[in-house]
Amino acid sequence: MxxxxxxxxxxxxxxxxxxxxxxxxxxxxxxxxxxxxxxxxxxxxxxxxxxxxxxxxxxxxxxxxxxxxxxxxxxxxxxxxxxxxxxxxxxxxxxxxxxxxxxxxxxxxxxxxxxxxxxLTLPSPLQMRLANAGLQREMAARETTAAALAASERRHRAIVEAAGSAIWRTDAEGLVLEGHGLEAPAGAPWIAALGPADPATLQAAWAAARQAVAPLDAEAWIDGHAGAEGRWLRIRLVPLQDEDGVLQEWVGTLEDITAGREAAALLRLCLEAAEIGHFRHDFASGTLQAGGVARRLQGHPVDGAPVPAATWFGGLVEEDRAAWEARLAEDVAAGAGSSGGAWRVRREDGGLRHVEARARLEYHPDGRPRHCLGVLIDVTARHEAEARIAHIARHDPLTGLPNRLLFRDRLEQALAHARRGQGFAVLCLDLDRFKEVNDTLGHPIGDALLCAVAGRLRDELRDTDTLARLGGDEFAVIQSSIEQPQDAITLAGRLVETICRPFELNGHQVVVGTSIGVAMAPQDGLEADMLLKGADMALYRAKSEGRGRWRFFEPAMDAAMQLRRALEIELRRALLLGEFELYYQPIVDVASRHVTGLEALLRWRHPERGLVPPDAFIPLAEEIGLIVPIGEWVLARACADAAGWPGAPRVAVNLSPAQFASRGLVEVVEAALRDSGLDPTRLELEITETVMLQDSQATLQTLHRLKALGLRIAMDDFGTGYSSLSYLQRFPFDKVKIDRSFTSELGLSRQSDAIVQAVTDLCAGLDMVTTAEGVETENQLQTLSQRGCREAQGFLFSRPQPAASVPEMLRSLSDETGPHGAGRDEPGENPGAEATPALDEAP
Structure with missing residues (x-):
């Protein structure tokens, strides 16, 4: 190894x-x-x-x-x-x-x-990266699109649900495939699934749509079931075809139009009831299409083809047509979105129909006018109502004469002419004795009298003159284009004469008169208030001088009116400061000359003018409404004075007609008696015949309530006014006073003797005492005694004395035994203004 x-x-x-x-x-x-x-x-x-x-x-x-x-x-x-x-x-x-x-x-x-x-055709890595990035973007876009489609589908589904519509599909034969909001099983015929009240009509429309392969648009009433209400449905079906034109299926919607149909029906009813018509004016063709109401309002046949504009507007009053065309052209030129106007259409009967138009203007994208859609409203009734309202606002509803407002306008017009030297006169009139007519015969007769007076006055005027009723029985005249006062005198004389003639009204003969005050323009002023004021003052002078006459305005009248205004202020002050005093004049028994009572007489102790008699201020107090509080003071003061008189004589207090017209008279008398402690049998209330002319029933009720208090009621000045024996029959007066105008003629006038004898005999038969006023001589007293008159009052016995002198006066009269005792005036002495009794006796 x-x-x-x-x-x-x-x-x-x-x-x-x-x-x-x-x-x-x-x-x-x-x-x-x-x-x-x-x-x-x-x-x-x-x-x-x-x-x-x-x-x-x-x-x-x-x-x-x-x-x-x-x-x-x-x-x-x-x-x-x-x-x-x-x-x-x-x-x-x-x-x-x-x-x-x-x-x-x-x-x-x-x-x-x-x-x-x-x-070589394969992409490079860069191209692959770019392609990959593009692919990713495309995928992201597809995902966004898919999300948007899903959201859109949800929105459309929500819209369908919110709109209350149903969406559904059927096959080519009309069998339901699917539906949203439609309760129908798949495979069922859609008409059978709906269950219309009139299936035949819907089936015919469906057959026609299938044959023509055309959309179906129909309406059908569906009866309610199980207590549900029926409804109207609008049915729409649209055919879907493939590329070869072969019908594949139908897609449709169901819409509940019940509310819309009912609203449309109600709208049509409202339009018809309100006389509202609609129209469409096509500017390109110059024609108008309109509904039946609009055609009728314009005076055209209800049914017909489109009407040329010239024909459509041909029935208009010419000036209204020109005004509408100018207005429409102006609005179109300005590009306005709307226009409007009003015109008058001449009707077949010659009258005019008032029409109001409101229109919406439509334009092409380039600004050219396309058409206008509008409505016409019959406003004739409104115009007539407005005219009536305007007439009522400026005319008296009773007589139809101009009222104070229109009279003032006419007066301003006359003044404009007067400033250019064209004179005119303003005459203010009111009727004499009109109140008596109203009180005795009733307001219907009074209204009839006013209408008759207006007719007579109108007959005496020219077309250029203006007659107006200013209120109550007050009338006014504008006598235009006169040169001298004599023209106004002539007209005033004719007006007085025509009004004095008797009127025959519903079986009654009515006699009234008129007094007239005249102011001249430009002599008496060039202002409306000045002229009216002057005419009023002249009217006041005419009435104060005896009525039934006319007077021209004089500058001195203005001074007199200023004095009257000053007197009014002083009179109001006198009531607040206690400047009024009561004087008393005795009423004696004719046979025994024993004082049976005293009459309270009002005096005004003016700080500068001294003692003012009632005739100088009582008429003004009655005019300004002060007589009621003055009368209440007199009643309270007289009761308080009488409570301390020796011998317990009665006290007589005059009541004004205004006191009777006011509420609470009985309560005022009760308060005076209660506060003074005076025995009601010692109070004697004197009323005149004028009181009896007022609301008789209410007056009698008040008199009976006063009588129930235990006091006495006397009829004063009997025979001087609208004397009627029915007054004595309807209410048991305790006393009737004979006016001094009859007493002064005793022994000198056979007629006066007879009247006094008749009154005393009548009262004796009715157990009523008679009292003679204004006794100044022994001869008059003896005659009254012979005629049976039981009481007398006058200067023969005593002048009116202040409250402090009453006890001495009573003792003096009780000691006298002869006809010429102390304190008596000699026969024939002029009694003067102090003889005027309190409150309601004429001077």
């Missing part, structure tokens, strides 16, 4: 076989090691190639790799054999391996040459 190793490694002893021209024994191990590594590589490379082929069976050129692997193995085998021949020569085997290697190498070379063109 040792010798073999020595032999093997000893370079001197190792001599290779074969031809060796240059042999260097020192390099033997270098050859051995290098050749061994090369031989191992010859075997390792084929192993790698075979692993590649085995693991990649999809390789196109695998046989070439097998041949190449065999070539390398053979080369490796030849190398090992050549290396072995260094020690053990085997030249035959070496030749055989080399021959095999040569054969395989030639075959591999030929195969590579044949495959070279195709191999």
């Amino acid at each position: 040792d010798r073999f190793l020595e032999w093997l490694v000893d370079p001197q002893g190792l001599t290779p076989h074969g031809f060796c021209l240059l042999w260097q024994p020192g390099l033997v191990w270098t050859h051995i090691i290098a050749d061994s590594l090369v031989g191992l590589s010859y075997f390792a490379i084929p192993v790698v190639l075979m692993q590649v082929v085995r693991r990649r069976p999809d390789l196109v050129y695998a046989p070439v790799l097998w041949m190449f692997a065999a070539f390398i193995l053979l080369c490796g085998a030849g190398h090992w054999i050549e290396l072995a021949t260094l020690w053990l020569p085997a030249y035959g085997l070496q030749a055989l391996v080399k021959a095999a290697t040569a054969a395989v190498s030639v075959a591999t070379t030929l195969a590579l040459w044949l495959l070279l063109p195709r191999i």
